[in-house]
Amino acid sequence: MINIPKGTKDVLPFESYKWHYVENIVREVARLFGACEIRTPTFEHTELFLRGVGDTTDIVNKEMYTFEDKGGRSMTLKPEGTAGVARAFIENSLFNRPQPTKMYYITPVFRYERPQAGRLREHHQFGVEFFGADSWQADVEVISLAKTIFDKLGVKELQLNINSIGCPKCRKEYNAALKEYLASKIDGMCATCKDRLDKNPLRILDCKEEGCKEIIKDAPNTIDYLCDECKTHHDNVCKGLTSIGLDYTVNPRIVRGLDYYTRTVFEFISTSIGAQGTVCGGGRYNNLVEQVGGKPTSAVGFGMGLERLIIVLDKLGHTFGGEVVSDVYIAPMCDEARQLAMPLAKSLREKGLSCEYDLMDRSFKAQMKYADKLGCRAVVIIGEDEIKECRASVKFMYSGEQESVSLDGDTIYEYISSKLS
């Protein structure tokens, strides 16, 4: 018995309709915002993530699925969606098309982590990336896109937290202020924080250690050290969100774990699905394109965890549009009828009715039970009596109503479809 790799999940035939439902909504909302799908490879040159995501991040340091291919090249299964899109944007000169470039994707992503509730080694993200727009409106637009999805799905419990971590210019000043604040206190902090002080001081704000949290409480916030441009940008984003009726909390503790973020960062958080409550996280990343070898290009986007989203929807008792069932089951009762079932099924399918018939050589009674379990709405019964008169009995399972109709694809189709609509 070989079982499924740790931290991965099968989506089984009786639950895939949930995924289809969510994927359809997500695609529909992307269309409403004018974003088109981009598909990039599942693996990329390792170098792309080292430069894009940042080599001080946990993702790159200890969580990547990296391997050498048979040509001796170092490859990595994508640990997030944005870097590959940035690479494709540059490589295909998408900046020469009308700007901005508004894209979305649905992709698996891979991180070697210890699985727990809402955290897997392979999970799936819906992501949105707007390249080429530096305006605050673009930030609002992207956040609004995510929010529209949650609205369409009827999810009200997600809390939007936003923050601004500034640009490299104000970050420099902020880091100096933070270091100054921490200088006298760093001895009381955890080992990782000591390490972060030089490499990436911003991440200290995110530490969950009790001792560190105590110290961080009074630490300076990025938002108080923004340069004029960043400050204006942030204020406008807030005003924009308010103008479309979007509730948010400015949370100075929101610091994203990927190095490429600048200015706006945000998260949509659920409190009901365990410790891993971030369903959607994103922000602006004006330096990414340049970091992976392109011309400086502003960009903003987010990633949305589809497994987590589906967990939230399950918790809410969402129906996902209902399980997909066949319209018609054909129940033949004798050998001659079995010969008739196939052409009848073919005819009904051509007209658009989904249709099944017995593949198990079951008795008539067992076929009726089976049709009921499947949830088929109509059963076409063909027995010796019917064949003699060239007719079929059509029974509607939800009402028990049954009638005899002419044994012919067009007639049966007309009769059933008129009753089902």
Added chain:
RNA sequence: GUGGGUAUAGCUCAGUUGGUUAGAGCGCAGGAUUGUGAUUCCUGAGGUCAAGGGUUCGACUCCCUUUAUCCACCCCA
């Protein structure tokens, strides 16, 4: 990488201070006289009690190791 919980049928779980042939509900398959499905009744299939070792006359039960899984930390979607 660190900590804690759990492991018996496809699923959810019982199983007495260690005792003879390991059970239930659900699900699955078949049936309850001539051709009718959510109910009811009957029957059946399906288990190396996670794996390996130890204690014992005897282990699903006690001890050790391993593995898997879940939850939490870290981190993130």
